[in-house]
Amino acid sequence: MPEAPLNTPSVTDAPMLEAVGVTHYFDVSKPWLQRVISREHRQSLRAVDDVSFAIPRGTTLALVGESGCGKSTIARLAVGLYAPSAGEIRFEGQPLSAVRAQPELRRRMNMIFQDPYASLNPRWQVRDIVAEPIRAFGIIRSRREIADRVAALLTQVGLAPSDGEKYPHEFSGGQRQRISIARALSSEPEFLVCDEPTSALDVSVQAQILNLMRDLQLRLGLTYLFISHNLAVVRHMSDRLGVMYLGRIVEIGPAETIFRTPRHPYTRLLLDAIPDLELIGRSRTPVGGEVPSPIAPPPGCPFHPRCPLANARCRNEKPHHTREGDVLVACHAVEEGRTSG
Amino acid sequence: MPLLSVRDLTVEFPTRRGVLRALDRVSFDIEAGEVLGVVGESGAGKSLTGAAIIGLLEPPGRIAGGEILLDARRIDNLPYEAMRHIRGRQIGTIFQDPLTTLNPLYSIGRQLVETMQTHLRLTDAEARKRAIGWLEEVGIPAAAQRIDAYPHEFSGGMRQRVVVALALCAEPRLVIADEPTTALDVSVQAQIITLLKRLTRDHGTAVMLVTHDMGVIAETADRVAVMYAGRVVEIGPVVEVIKHPAHPYTEGLMGSIPSLEHRVERLRQIDGAMPRLNAIPPGCAFNPRCPKVFDRCRVERPELLDAGVTRAACWLHADRAAARSERATHA
Numbered sequence: 227m228p229e230a231p232l233n234t235p236s237v238t239d240a241p242m243l244e245a246v247g248v249t250h251y252f253d254v255s256k257p258w259l260q261r262v263i264s265r266e267h268r269q270s271l272r273a274v275d276d277v278s279f280a281i282p283r284g285t286t287l288a289l290v291g292e293s294g295c296g297k298s299t300i301a302r303l304a305v306g307l308y309a310p311s312a313g314e315i316r317f318e319g320q321p322l323s324a325v326r327a328q329p330e331l332r333r334r335m336n337m338i339f340q341d342p343y344a345s346l347n348p349r350w351q352v353r354d355i356v357a358e359p360i361r362a363f364g365i366i367r368s369r370r371e372i373a374d375r376v377a378a379l380l381t382q383v384g385l386a387p388s389d390g391e392k393y394p395h396e397f398s399g400g401q402r403q404r405i406s407i408a409r410a411l412s413s414e415p416e417f418l419v420c421d422e423p424t425s426a427l428d429v430s431v432q433a434q435i436l437n438l439m440r441d442l443q444l445r446l447g448l449t450y451l452f453i454s455h456n457l458a459v460v461r462h463m464s465d466r467l468g469v470m471y472l473g474r475i476v477e478i479g480p481a482e483t484i485f486r487t488p489r490h491p492y493t494r495l496l497l498d499a500i501p502d503l504e505l506i507g508r509s510r511t512p513v514g515g516e517v518p519s520p521i522a523p524p525p526g527c528p529f530h531p532r533c534p535l536a537n538a539r540c541r542n543e544k545p546h547h548t549r550e551g552d553v554l555v556a557c558h559a560v561e562e563g564r565t566s567g
Numbered sequence: 568m569p570l571l572s573v574r575d576l577t578v579e580f581p582t583r584r585g586v587l588r589a590l591d592r593v594s595f596d597i598e599a600g601e602v603l604g605v606v607g608e609s610g611a612g613k614s615l616t617g618a619a620i621i622g623l624l625e626p627p628g629r630i631a632g633g634e635i636l637l638d639a640r641r642i643d644n645l646p647y648e649a650m651r652h653i654r655g656r657q658i659g660t661i662f663q664d665p666l667t668t669l670n671p672l673y674s675i676g677r678q679l680v681e682t683m684q685t686h687l688r689l690t691d692a693e694a695r696k697r698a699i700g701w702l703e704e705v706g707i708p709a710a711a712q713r714i715d716a717y718p719h720e721f722s723g724g725m726r727q728r729v730v731v732a733l734a735l736c737a738e739p740r741l742v743i744a745d746e747p748t749t750a751l752d753v754s755v756q757a758q759i760i761t762l763l764k765r766l767t768r769d770h771g772t773a774v775m776l777v778t779h780d781m782g783v784i785a786e787t788a789d790r791v792a793v794m795y796a797g798r799v800v801e802i803g804p805v806v807e808v809i810k811h812p813a814h815p816y817t818e819g820l821m822g823s824i825p826s827l828e829h830r831v832e833r834l835r836q837i838d839g840a841m842p843r844l845n846a847i848p849p850g851c852a853f854n855p856r857c858p859k860v861f862d863r864c865r866v867e868r869p870e871l872l873d874a875g876v877t878r879a880a881c882w883l884h885a886d887r888a889a890a891r892s893e894r895a896t897h898a
Contacts, residue, residue: 292752292753292754293752398840399609400840401840428608428609428779429608429779429781429820429823429824430608430819430820430823430836430837431608431840432823433822433823433824433825433834433835433836433837434836434838436825436834437833437834437836440833455752455753456825457753457827458824458825458826458827459825461825461826461827461830462825462830462831462834482830485827495754496753496754497827498757499753499754499756499757500753500757500782500827501756501757501760501780501782501783501785501786501787502782502785502786502826502827502828503781503782503785503809503821503824503826504785504826504827504828512754512757512758512761513754514706514758516722516723516724516725516752516754516755517752
């Protein structure tokens with residue numbers, strides 16, 4: 227792919243966000259003295275391993291996976307809260323580090339967090355919470371206009387302008403998540419990273435929030451990176467889907483294609499493991515085992531200890547992505563045609 | 568005769584600002600060997616129902632009315648010691664978080680042996696042998712070696728397997744499982760559900776499965792009770808409740824669950840939120856959010872009425888229920 231030229235404002239053909247070979251390590255070594263005494267080496271945890279994806283403007287890329295697969299680390303990398311250990315993230319073709327240095331570009335991305343109880347300052351009134359990005363970026367200066375803007379934002383997410391006087395504890399979980407969304411929208415972003423935005427909510431409230439997010443995307447032309455462990459939610463929200471396992475994307479492509487014909491054995495396992503209303507009283511034989519520790523991932527394909535299709539090659543050689551139609555899959559069995567069906 | 572019968576159970580929390588009624592005349596039965604799912608949103612009273620049955624209500628919460636019968640014997644008014652013998656022996660429990668259920672200072676073998684010796688007459692050697700048997704049955708590899716390991720040496724899924732073994736090892740007739748898979752990843756959740764289904768079927772144990780995950784209920788339960796604001800709003804066979812819900816709340820709840828099978832443009836949503844305990848509206852608790860509300864709903868609380876195959880606490884079914892009882896009296 228040709229390198230997108232730097233310093234070109236509003237490159238329309240460049241994807242909103244692009245990750246190229248992004249890797250992120252966490253240092254999980256013991257303290258220096260302990261390490262010296264017990265003669266251990268430094269230890270690192272590879273949370274994200276050579277991940278590449280692109281999110282075209284106005285679409286949603288969803289990343290799914292179980293706990294510890296690195297999806298939240300990617301969310302933080304995507305808005306620049308962590309710097310990648312290797313590889314690069316580009317926002318409209320420009321490196322993220324350059325974007326982060328310019329407030330007028332930085333305000334075009336924002337984040338919605340999982341826990342609406344922890345992500346709102348309990349001692350601030352809602353109107354100050356929502357207005358904080360407006361003030362921080364100096365988008366509007368006059369008090370009167372800020373108040374009007376906050377009222378408009380609260381209305382947009384289905385709250386009343388008078389709710390701005392209240393404090394977060396006066397709201398239910400779903401309403402708090404609406405406040406989080408209003409805050410995220412206040413800097414007029416085009417790109418939102420949503421890290422498990424509904425997993426702390428009850429299903430009926432989840433439906434309200436998901437509908438709201440879809441409406442806002444259509445109305446404001448937002449681009450979402452949507453992180454979730456819930457495949458049913460992801461199916462409802464995503465245009466493209468990436469399935470992650472132990473820091474790697476094992477399958478990525480158009481969501482409908484992956485849901486209709488999952489190719490990677492792990493994607494199949496996930497789809498099969500989810501209890502669904504359509505499958506009343508069915509019995510099944512779930513795949514055994516659990517996600518191994520990312521500190522000492524198994525050699526070869528990280529999924530091989532649980533994979534029904536694993537052979538000697540899977541145990542020794544890390545699979546690369548191969549293209550199957552619109553979908554990229556990292557699996558030797560798929561590449562060799564060893565999967566049935 | 569049902570194994571467990573809960574009749575008009577009411578639980579109240581006295582507070583400085585008045586008495587909060589957290590459970591309001593909850594009634595249901597569980598037959599021997601049956602799996603009853605209890606669903607609802609947070610704060611609906613599902614976990615509280617379980618806690619009241621096993622006599623572990625947190626003070627100041629107290630049972631203010633109704634009764635709980637196990638094998639036609641009242642257990643809600645038993646003294647502490649007598650109840651202690653029923654917990655574990657007659658009613659086993661599985662909670663959400665395996666780490667807080669297991670004692671981190673005792674090996675899992677010791678915890679199993681102690682539980683069994685409290686309730687069954689077993690020698691040390693017998694109890695240990697049985698403990699290994701249970702660990703094998705719940706799928707812990709190399710059980711004979713792992714029995715002396717401590718909880719922190721197990722992964723989350725393995726710990727929950729140990730908790731399942733602990734709940735079943737005294738061979739209770741009823742297990743109360745409160746969100747047993749909520750803290751687990753989906754692939755592990757599937758393993759635990761399959762395990763729970765198999766073991767309870769093999770041992771003829773009845774299960775009260777409390778969860779907010781309708782998918783888990785669909786796959787596991789025989790019957791399901793839907794709770795809202797401390798009341799049972801609908802109860803019936805799982806297929807009927809999911810496919811043909813009779814209560815507008817159940818209908819809204821089912822519609823708001825995103826499906827894996829097909830994608831819809833908009834999810835159905837129930838506007839508003841469940842009322843707080845100090846502001847439960849008069850009449851039907853769901854009436855301010857109900858799309859089919861009419862005058863009677865705002866003043867008179869509906870009991871569980873006959874609604875075809877299921878029973879629903881909704882005035883929409885009053886006519887049908889009345890017609891049936893009339894036919895019955897004429898017959």
